Amino acid sequence: MENYYSYADFMKAMAQTKKISEAEKLLNEIYLDLFLKHIHRSQQEEQLMNLIDQALDSNDRNAFSRYSQQLQALKCEES
Numbered sequence: 001m002e003n004y005y006s007y008a009d010f011m012k013a014m015a016q017t018k019k020i021s022e023a024e025k026l027l028n029e030i031y032l033d034l035f036l037k038h039i040h041r042s043q044q045e046e047q048l049m050n051l052i053d054q055a056l057d058s059n060d061r062n063a064f065s066r067y068s069q070q071l072q073a074l075k076c077e078e079s
Contacts, residue, residue: 045075048074052064
């Protein structure tokens with residue numbers, strides 16, 4: 001999921017008039033990759049929130065601290 005797409009690659013694909021479908025494919029691939037990353041991040045965040053809730057319910061300070069730090073790191077990656 002860690003594909004790197006450059007603006008230059010996209011512009012090269014767009015410049016080839018007979019290969020417009022190539023540019024569309026690249027753009028679709030970029031959007032799909034971004035969408036999948038968003039879904040994966042949302043699922044990770046939801047899972048960590050559930051684990052934090054469980055840690056609070058069971059009064060497990062170590063687990064709460066660990067999951068809170070992981071959630072904080074995940075949110076820092078977003079920015």
